[in-house]
Every structure is written in C-alpha cells, then in structure tokens.
Amino acid sequence: MKKFMDENFLLKTETAQELYHNHAAKMPIIDYHCHLIPKMVADDYQFKSITEIWLGGDHYKWRAMRSNGVDERYCTGKDTTDWEKFEKWAETVPYTFRNPLYHWTHLELKTAFGIDKILNPSTAREIFEECNAKLATPEYSARNLMRRYHVETVCTTDDPVDSLEYHIATRESGFEIKMLPAWRPDKAMAVESAANYRAYIEKLAEVSGVNISSFDDMIDALRKRHAFFAEQGCRLSDHGIEEFYAEDYTDAEIRAIFNKVYGGTELTKEEILKFKSAMLVIFAEMDWETGWAQQYHYGAIRDNNSKMFKLLGPDTGFDSIGEFNTAKSMSKFLDRLNSEGKLTKTILYNLNPCANEVVATMLGNFQDGSVPGKIQFGSGWWFLDQKDGMEKQMNALSLLGLLSRFVGMLTDSRSFLSYPRHEYFRRTLCNLLGNDVENGELPESEMPRIQQMVEDICYNNAKNYFNF
Numbered sequence: 001m002k003k004f005m006d007e008n009f010l011l012k013t014e015t016a017q018e019l020y021h022n023h024a025a026k027m028p029i030i031d032y033h034c035h036l037i038p039k040m041v042a043d044d045y046q047f048k049s050i051t052e053i054w055l056g057g058d059h060y061k062w063r064a065m066r067s068n069g070v071d072e073r074y075c076t077g078k079d080t081t082d083w084e085k086f087e088k089w090a091e092t093v094p095y096t097f098r099n100p101l102y103h104w105t106h107l108e109l110k111t112a113f114g115i116d117k118i119l120n121p122s123t124a125r126e127i128f129e130e131c132n133a134k135l136a137t138p139e140y141s142a143r144n145l146m147r148r149y150h151v152e153t154v155c156t157t158d159d160p161v162d163s164l165e166y167h168i169a170t171r172e173s174g175f176e177i178k179m180l181p182a183w184r185p186d187k188a189m190a191v192e193s194a195a196n197y198r199a200y201i202e203k204l205a206e207v208s209g210v211n212i213s214s215f216d217d218m219i220d221a222l223r224k225r226h227a228f229f230a231e232q233g234c235r236l237s238d239h240g241i242e243e244f245y246a247e248d249y250t251d252a253e254i255r256a257i258f259n260k261v262y263g264g265t266e267l268t269k270e271e272i273l274k275f276k277s278a279m280l281v282i283f284a285e286m287d288w289e290t291g292w293a294q295q296y297h298y299g300a301i302r303d304n305n306s307k308m309f310k311l312l313g314p315d316t317g318f319d320s321i322g323e324f325n326t327a328k329s330m331s332k333f334l335d336r337l338n339s340e341g342k343l344t345k346t347i348l349y350n351l352n353p354c355a356n357e358v359v360a361t362m363l364g365n366f367q368d369g370s371v372p373g374k375i376q377f378g379s380g381w382w383f384l385d386q387k388d389g390m391e392k393q394m395n396a397l398s399l400l401g402l403l404s405r406f407v408g409m410l411t412d413s414r415s416f417l418s419y420p421r422h423e424y425f426r427r428t429l430c431n432l433l434g435n436d437v438e439n440g441e442l443p444e445s446e447m448p449r450i451q452q453m454v455e456d457i458c459y460n461n462a463k464n465y466f467n468f
C-alpha cells in the first residue's frame with residue numbers, strides 16, 4: 001500500500017520521479033495570474049491565524065463546507081471565531097475525499113508548516129495551534145511565504161483605475177520578488193448596468209485626469225492608464241468574459257451606444273454585445289502596441305445565487321461552468337486581429353472542458369512563427385485546476401498542439417498558501433511524461449530533451465514568453 005502523499009506523490013514510475021525531483025521541483029515559480037491582495041505584499045503582512053490565511057477568501061473551501069451542511073456563519077460570517085471556522089473546515093475535510101481540496105489541504109500543511117498529520121476533527125485543535133504559532137513568527141510573513149516557495153514573479157489582477165500604489169511601494173522597498181500588475185479591464189466594458197457603468201467611467205475620468213464626455217475620451221483615458229500600467233512593469237492583460245464577442249459593428253454605432261449608456265439609458269442585448277465586441281478589439285490592439293500578452297478566461301457563469309450575491313458580492317463561491325458555442329466568435333475575433341497584423345501573444349482558458357479540443361485546435365490557426373507557442377492553451381482553470389482537469393488539458397494540447405511550448409501553471413489564488421498548486425501541476429506533468437517513457441511511447445534515448453521539456457514547461461517557457 002503506497003503511503004499517502006509521500007515524496008513520490010502522483011509519480012507512478014521511476015522516470016516520473018526522476019523528472020520531478022531532478023528537474024521540475026527545482027524550478028522557480030512564475031505565478032503569472034493570481035488574485036493576491038497587493039497591500040499584503042507591500043506591508044509584508046503577518047497573518048493572525050490559519051483561518052485568516054486559509055479560509056479568509058477561499059471560495060473553494062466555502063463551497064465544500066456549504067455542500068457539507070455547514071452554516072454560512074462558519075464560511076463568511078462575522079460572528080464566529082477563527083477556531084469555530086477552522087473546526088468546521090476540519091470537520092469537512094474528511095468529506096472531501098477525491099476532491100482536490102483534500103490534496104491541497106495536506107500539501108499546504110506539509111510544505112508550509114511541515115505538518116504530516118491528516119486534518120480531521122481529532123487533529124483540528126493541535127494543527128490549529130501549531131499553524132498559528134508558526135504564523136506568528138517573521139518566517140511566516142507574506143513575503144517570507146513567497147520566498148519559501150521559491151517564487152520569482154507574481155502578477156496580480158488589477159483594474160485600470162487602480163493606483164498600483166502597493167506595487168510601487170513593494171518595488172521601491174527592494175523586495176527581490178517581482179509583484180507586477182496585470183490589466184483587467186472587465187469593468188470598462190461592463191455596460192449591463194447603465195448606473196454602474198457611469199459610476200465606473202467617472203472614476204476612470206478622475207484617475208486618468210481625462211474629462212470624459214464621449215467614447216473617444218473614454219478610450220483616451222484607458223490608453224493613459226494602459227501606459228501607466230506599462231510603466232509599472234505590466235506585461236499582460238486578463239479578461240474574464242462569458243464568451244467571445246465578435247459582433248459586426250461600426251465606429252458610429254459604438255459611439256452612439258456609449259452615449260446612450262453613459263447618459264443613463266439601459267442597452268439592448270444586441271447593443272451590449274456590439275459594445276463588448278468593439279472593446280475587446282480595442283484592448284487587444286493596445287496590448288499588441290505594447291507587446292503584452294493577453295489572457296482570456298471564458299466560460300464561467302457568475303453569481304448564480306442572487307440571494308447570496310446581494311449578501312456577499314462576487315467571487316464568493318456561487319459561480320459555475322457555462323455552456324457557450326463560442327468557437328466561431330473566438331475564431332472571428334482572433335482572425336480580425338491577425339488580419340490587421342495586431343494579434344499579440346494570447347492565452348486562451350476555457351472553463352468548460354468540452355471546449356478543450358476547440359481551444360487546442362484554435363491555437364494552430366494563428367501561430368505565426370514569431371514566438372514559440374505564441375497562442376497558448378491556458379492551464380486547467382478554476383474547477384479544472386486539479387489532476388483530472390490538468391491531465392485533460394495537457395493531453396489535448398499534446399495531441400493537437402505542442403505541450404513542449406506550454407507556459408505552464410498559475411495559482412489563480414487569493415491565498416499565499418496556494419503555491420503547492422504548482423507542485424501539484426508539476427507532479428502531474430512529470431507523471432504523464434514518465435508514463436510515456438516507461439510505456440515505450442517516448443524514447444528513453446531522448447531523456448535529456450524530455451528533462452529539458454519539463455524545466456521549460458515549469459519555468460523557462462513562461463520566463464521567455466512574458467519577458468518580465
């Protein structure tokens with residue numbers, strides 16, 4: 001019987017073990033998409049408890065707890081103690097067998113705190129106290145946790161109106177790990193609510209110093225902010241979109257739609273789609289002009305529980321996988337940019353795994369030889385960032401594209417304890433390749449190249465692709 005989560009966790013063959021221990025594990029981490037709070041890095045934040053760092057914003061755990069019958073008070077409530085929340089999580093953990101949370105929980109306890117115990121109600125108190133004691137020491141500050149995991153660069157997710165003050169402060173502090181902004185302009189195309197959109201554009205005008213009374217003014221303001229982000233080291237954008245928008249439109253139509261919504265009138269569905277189509281093109285052209293990479297996270301249906309959205313807001317565990325026939329609009333969007341010679345490095349993340357082969361084959365339509373792996377299939381995202389999802393994504397990419405040119409994993413997390421997701425990915429990758437070699441599906445004589453491939457996917461490809 002194999003020991004649970006030993007040093008060869010997920011590595012079923014000796015070749016996989018060699019690939020992981022001698023090549024994957026040593027590579028630094030470039031976490032090019034995450035949701036860390038920049039102020040915590042700037043302040044080198046000291047966490048008050050394991051509950052704060054582990055449960056404070058983790059809607060993955062909240063979903064599991066709710067599914068386990070735990071009252072909301074113990075997920076997001078303000079009237080329960082850290083111990084009460086942790087105890088409920090510890091009660092839930094034994095019910096997460098075969099859910100990635102079970103592996104992540106124990107990988108994080110092991111790699112961050114050196115705790116090999118299984119978390120359950122009987123060990124909850126001792127683990128709670130041991131973690132809290134360690135979190136109270138300087139070795140467990142936000143920055144030292146990043147150092148512990150050999151992090152080299154992180155890219156946060158930032159709105160165009162963000163001051164980036166904490167990125168600037170962190171850089172000026174001399175912190176050796178790069179914390180770079182990533183441009184997330186979703187709100188600049190969120191015209192579903194006229195009132196919310198007006199409020200956002202007024203904030204954009206204030207921050208950019210541009211007096212906005214027209215669509216062209218708004219684009220000027222966004223260009224100014226895009227340039228500011230570039231000055232602060234931003235090298236990539238990110239879009240959270242339901243589907244790809246590629247409606248036909250005229251510039252005059254877009255200007256009129258802007259005037260309508262900015263004037264407070266709600267738009268029709270057709271107008272919304274046209275406006276989003278135009279904004280995606282404009283943002284893509286801005287990224288091309290500055291040589292950034294652009295990321296598209298598509299396919300989520302968000303805030304499905306309207307009652308809980310009113311109570312808790314977005315990103316609180318009430319999102320799920322949508323169904324969108326978006327291959328043709330994705331193709332049309334990319335083709336328009338490519339035809340204009342303005343298609344920059346692009347990473348496509350689908351949330352519905354039924355689209356894996358759609359995305360994996362889409363890449364090949366627009367590789368133009370300028371950059372190895374110019375068009376990328378993003379790593380298993382959100383509900384797919386677990387062993388099964390990662391394997392399916394990498395198998396589709398292997399069969400239909402070039403796995404060797406993949407820029408690899410990211411945490412996409414709000415927690416400083418999530419870096420073991422990179423380890424989880426690296427072990428999964430090495431296991432796939434190790435199996436192939438031992439099954440005679442890859443030549444043992446090419447092991448040096450396979451070893452290089454592992455190091456490239458874990459680090460070198462991202463280093464070269466993003467050029468941070």
Ligand SMILES: O=C(O)[C@@H](O)[C@H](O)[C@H](O)C(=O)CO
Nearest residue numbers: 035240297315381382412413
């Ligand atoms: O970037 C997104 O929109 C999603 O990753 C979102 O932030 C989600 O809450 C998440 O963190 C999934 O890992």
